[in-house]
Amino acid sequence: MQNKTVLLAVVILFLVGNVSIAQTQAELNTFNKDRLKLQQKAMFTLGTWSIANIAWGTAGTFTSDGPNQQFHNMNILWNSINLALAIPGYIGARRGKYELSFRKTFKEQSAAEKTFLFNAGLDAAYIMGGVYLVTKSKSATTTKQHDQNLGYGNSLILQGGFLFLLDYTFYTIHSRHGNKKLNPFLDNITIGASSIGYRYQF
Numbered sequence: 001m002q003n004k005t006v007l008l009a010v011v012i013l014f015l016v017g018n019v020s021i022a023q024t025q026a027e028l029n030t031f032n033k034d035r036l037k038l039q040q041k042a043m044f045t046l047g048t049w050s051i052a053n054i055a056w057g058t059a060g061t062f063t064s065d066g067p068n069q070q071f072h073n074m075n076i077l078w079n080s081i082n083l084a085l086a087i088p089g090y091i092g093a094r095r096g097k098y099e100l101s102f103r104k105t106f107k108e109q110s111a112a113e114k115t116f117l118f119n120a121g122l123d124a125a126y127i128m129g130g131v132y133l134v135t136k137s138k139s140a141t142t143t144k145q146h147d148q149n150l151g152y153g154n155s156l157i158l159q160g161g162f163l164f165l166l167d168y169t170f171y172t173i174h175s176r177h178g179n180k181k182l183n184p185f186l187d188n189i190t191i192g193a194s195s196i197g198y199r200y201q202f
Contacts, residue, residue, distance in 0.1 A: 028105050031181050032098035035109060038177065039093035042116075042170045047086035049162060050079035067137075070151025078159045109178045116171035123164035130156030 053075045060072030100108065133153030140146035 025099075028100065028102070029098050031177075032096075032100055032105055032108070034177065034181070035112065035174070036093045036096045036098060038170065038173060039096070039112065040090055042166065043086045043090035043093060045166060046082055046163075047090060049166075050083035050086060053079040053159075054083070067147040067150040067154070070148050071155050072151075074152045074155035075159065078155065082159075082163075105182070109174070109182055113171060113174050113178065116167045116174060120164055120167040120171060123160045123167055126156050126160030127164065130154065130158075130160060 057072040057076035057079070061069055061076070064072060130153045133149045133156065135153075137146050137149035137153060140149055
């Protein structure tokens, strides 16, 4: 009778453990799906902005001159590059794998946060570069140089400002998502002298 009781207890623990593992993996899958959706939204927003600016810039190029024309020319060039990045980025996020291990999930989450934060830093540099060109236009010795520096500078300020807002916003969203949904998993991980375990709570 005692052996049957022990065997039953082992079976119950085994079943509960498997259910807990499956539940934990399901939660990770949901987290990764949400992370990929956030990346899709970021790339969709970038792509929409790029298409709108290319259309605006094309129309502006043919209906303006001087620094305004240079402004539109730079917008077309800048957003052509953005669109070339947004399309594969969006497709990659849609096709991204979400059934990931703990290690891979944390790695992907960290990479997403670092990428958006790093890009925000670059965006700030673009804005400063734009301010520099606008300032430089005031001391230009030719009309062409003045128009190009002023037009390009204003374009860099506009595009850099939008990208900074986009990148920092999605960095913040990703960071909050990780802190709220992923960090609780760390609280349940126990590290011993020779082993790492996961504590299940019922």
